[in-house]
Amino acid sequence: MKFVDEYRDPQSARQLQRAIAAVTTRAWTIMEICGGQTHAIVKYGIDELLPDTITLVHGPGCPVCVTPVEMIDKAIRIASRPDVIFCSFGDMLRVPGSSEDLFSVKAKGGDVRIVYSPLDALAAARENPDRQVVFFGVGFETTAPTTAMAIEQAHQLGIKNLSLLISHVLVPPAMEAILSSPENRVQGFLAAGHVCTVMGYTEYEPIADRYRVPIVVTGFEPVDILQGLYLCVKQLEDGRTEVENAYARVVRRQGNQPARELIQKIFCVVRRKWRGIGDISGSGLGVREEYEAFDAEKKFDLQDLEAQEPPECIAGLVLQGAKRPQECPVFATRCTPEHPLGAPMVSAEGACAAYYRYRNVGQES
Template identity: 60%
Template sequence: MRYLREFRDPELAARLVDAIAAAATRRWTIMEVCGGQTHSIIRNGIDQLLADQVEFVHGPGCPVCVTPLETIDRALEIASRPGVILCSFGDMLRVPGSATDLFTVRARGGDVRVVYSPLDAVRIAAENPHCQVVFLGIGFETTAPANAMALVAARDRGLRNFSMLVSHVLVPPAMAAVLTAPDNRVSAFLAAGHVCTVMGTTQYEPLVAAHRVPIVVTGFEPLDLLDGVRAAVLQLEDGRAELENAYPRAVRPEGNPVARRTLDSIFTVCDRAWRGIGVIPDSGWRLADEYAEFDAAIRFDVTGLTAEESPECRSGDVLRGVIKPPQCPAFGGRCTPRTPLGATMVSTEGACAAYFQFRRLAPAGTAPGAAGPDGGG
């Protein structure tokens, strides 16, 4: 219980841990969908505190991690061209493509810039009218409203030298893909609170009804996660499958109606490839036809570019909750944050990065050496 001293309210944390231990009659498998939740769980030792009651498996909720390889390769191709300024959030620069990454392109003379908002890229386009400025727009429903507003701003300002390479993905279809996989072993989900602040909670109701799986919306602080786990375990022990909002201070059933209307006007649902997983139907957004002129993939004619994943990297199995990072043979050896094979070792939200950073060389609740490369343990 040494970890409890680090919690903001150790007494409440202890009560929640005791409540989960008292309720659980078996070890349940719970998937947290968000990479931010993964890091909070590992950093705060929640998986070790609850090792006898809960096995945490880490879902495809890291936006950097699931950005498909061909999107990275398209960004690399565009950034290598003369007269182009490619703007991106910083954590994308070290994500490996088929042969290199954006850091290397920048070192070779490409104009690759780190921005902190898509509106920064719009400003750069206004300041550099003789350059083509491309923003690498990735992420889940959380980042999509800001990217949508950047497109509106660029259109309203008449910036014909601005475009966006879009690779937005949607959470519920990915959860459905996990649940319908033949190797699925998830008993309940912790849904990402920040996604639900935008989209609301009703999108999860069909999943609960179709798969009889509890889904608890929760935040990212350790106490939020413990409370979400408690709610999920109570449902599982009672044989219930319900959608439960354990993050009411931020999440409403309807989400953010203004943001949702904006998204509906800018994006159209499409099939989307997920890195390490493959194509999931209706799991992404592309630009609506009214904004097709801002589609960088069309503008730079890279839509036909495809790529194949490295067979050595098992990030897809990690993202589907089939294995834990240490169960990949390359983890900590061939694959480290300095020499990553996949995005899950690069991103600040990646499960592999969390396990490496916090020295989790084996999953919680596993005897040393029991978690082999075949996913045993």
């Protein structure tokens, strides 16, 4: 298949493996930001292709994983209402809230629907004028433009029965939170290719300067990831700390201008809580006042709902790269994909689930 096979080519992978080995002289710790990259690294065993001195740690870039418990509880509260059609991306349905997940709401008779785009929720709102339709708007800068598009179109069409539960988060503030932590051990980053497709990578340039870290914009296929790692290691070995683009077939320096403008028009930057990490200022997107009629938190008066995370889950440390999934005392024992305590065990992109699926406990790698 075009545009996929060439990036899963064993010969190219082996060439890059040799190139990485040839430039590596010291120990380096590199974080891949995006959960999609984590999934590919574990699925293809990319870490096994690297010299022993290179350590990969997995970043906070899984939208399912970082959505805080109270946001899930809010979703559950809304989805349980008989007058609501609740629309969500599929993998949010299995994320545990304080007491249950959205699948359980569906089983009890809630109208919970899996959709592929917020525009599907807009269509549902038009088809069901007598019911409230709510879309669960999660994800990073990648999904924010489509959510913004749904709000803009609903606004233009004068649709009153659509609202969105927004939990969008931004990558650069999370990177800064990791870098400024006293426990930080990350020396270089693979930036999330799809986030940069929307946002470009100019906002990473000051981070690379301030914290003296190389940042390489990287794709999601094995050869993409090896290419990103090669450029990152090369910079570390050369003592350079630049932003480089290893995903130029998709990413432009300025990103996607119309998408960025749409995000700006509908959303403003807000303080946002990250599951397992806590509050990070300026790390999320919230609906601007002009569009607050589409803000489900306000519409259903849920702004004050709070919740506690399971105390034994170390998701926060995993998401910051401070611990590996198998270092968690409940990994694969009390926390499994069937009974997840924390979100990284739920999503296919979650580091814990990826380790569980492809590395399994006590078995060979």
